[in-house]
Amino acid sequence: LDYINPKLILETSITEPNEVIWQSPSNIALIKYWGKYGNQLPKNPSISFTLDQAVSQTAIAYSPKENNDDYGISLSFKFHGEHQPAFESRMKKFLESLTGIFPFLNQLDLDVRSTNSFPHSAGIASSASSMSALALCLCSMEHELFGTLEDNIQFDQKASFIARLGSGSACRSVYPLLAMWGESSSVPGSSNEYAIGMADHVHDVFTTFHNDILIVSKDEKEVSSTVGHNLMENNLYADNRYLQAKQRLNSLLDILKSGDLEAFGRIVEDEALTLHALMMTSNPSFVLMRPGTLTLIEKIRAYRKDTGHQVYFSLDAGPNIHLMYPSDIAYAVRGWIESDLQQHCEDRFWIADGVGEGPVEM
Ligand code: PMV
Numbered sequence: 001l002d003y004i005n006p007k008l009i010l011e012t013s014i015t016e017p018n019e020v021i022w023q024s025p026s027n028i029a030l031i032k033y034w035g036k037y038g039n040q041l042p043k044n045p046s047i048s049f050t051l052d053q054a055v056s057q058t059a060i061a062y063s064p065k066e067n068n069d070d071y072g073i074s075l076s077f078k079f080h081g082e083h084q085p086a087f088e089s090r091m092k093k094f095l096e097s098l099t100g101i102f103p104f105l106n107q108l109d110l111d112v113r114s115t116n117s118f119p120h121s122a123g124i125a126s127s128a129s130s131m132s133a134l135a136l137c138l139c140s141m142e143h144e145l146f147g148t149l150e151d152n153i154q155f156d157q158k159a160s161f162i163a164r165l166g167s168g169s170a171c172r173s174v175y176p177l178l179a180m181w182g183e184s185s186s187v188p189g190s191s192n193e194y195a196i197g198m199a200d201h202v203h204d205v206f207t208t209f210h211n212d213i214l215i216v217s218k219d220e221k222e223v224s225s226t227v228g229h230n231l232m233e234n235n236l237y238a239d240n241r242y243l244q245a246k247q248r249l250n251s252l253l254d255i256l257k258s259g260d261l262e263a264f265g266r267i268v269e270d271e272a273l274t275l276h277a278l279m280m281t282s283n284p285s286f287v288l289m290r291p292g293t294l295t296l297i298e299k300i301r302a303y304r305k306d307t308g309h310q311v312y313f314s315l316d317a318g319p320n321i322h323l324m325y326p327s328d329i330a331y332a333v334r335g336w337i338e339s340d341l342q343q344h345c346e347d348r349f350w351i352a353d354g355v356g357e358g359p360v361e362m
Helices: 085-097 103-107 127-146 152-166 168-174 204-208 225-234 238-258 261-280 291-307 327-344
Strands: 018-031 046-064 074-079 108-116 178-181 195-197 210-214 312-315 321-325
Touching: 018 127, 018 168, 018 238, 018 261, 018 312, 046 127, 046 168, 046 210, 046 238, 074 085, 085 152, 103 108, 103 127, 108 127, 127 152, 127 168, 152 168, 152 195, 168 178, 168 195, 210 327, 225 238, 225 261, 238 261, 261 312, 291 312, 291 321, 291 327, 321 327
Parallel strands: 074 108
Antiparallel strands: 018 046, 046 108, 046 178, 178 195, 210 321, 312 321
């Protein structure tokens, strides 16, 4: 895909100031992306549920540069109403890297404001929601300024492509319900460069699936996912892992259609533990789970055995548990979280979430 487009240059004298706003969710991978090559391309295909409550909202106000002699990106960035110099310089670098694709960014004063629905220090990675919200805003700007990206599929594809350059997993947040990223011979149209929507490929039971996030630790993680991905390059198990992910993805695609929850849960839990096993077998090794993570995993498996309720866990690159279950047992599970699981959460903090409808333009 070549999005380099030198034609996207403005006649700044006739450009009106304007603002675009998008709200975009986080996602939880069922088949994990861990290991990359080139410019943020995945070593294996991944698939995720789009979440509902864990969202970022990003607004970009733009106007022609006051000082047209200024070259480069002119950016002011506020997070929850406050200047964040560290975030600002990271975003500036990212926008600079996009000026081949969006040359008009060099011609505007950009005022970016962003908020998250969840506390910043909740130990929840916000890169998927914030990068997808930013990418959607940039595509809306292109659309407003040049009348391009009229077609929804093209719009989503470009937004997903741009989000991927910001943070790989963010490319999946652009779509409702279920999204897949990475080439697979069994899915026509799949690509390493952007994610595709898979909402039509799921059994009804998953359209109202719950995904509560149990916050075991609010600490910032010790090893970033960038470092984690890079450590896969010398991981002895890497090649087998990529093969395994492809095989599991094929099985999961059938399961997502059939609604077989037991088979779903087995693959999702195995994926979560495989991701953390890869961390533990990296050189140097690292562990992102905490004692509370293991306590919760044991409790979830015991509860499932005792009650027959189909409750499963996932993990992303951190210690927090994603608790997944169908909506018909939501009442019972909520009681159990409050009576037995919440005590293992930092400050008893957890977020009731579930699969969601994807980004919204505000
Ligand atoms: O998007 P990144 O580079 O932060 O990687 C995220 C990787 C996992 O969350 C662990 C798995 C995934 O597929 O989302």
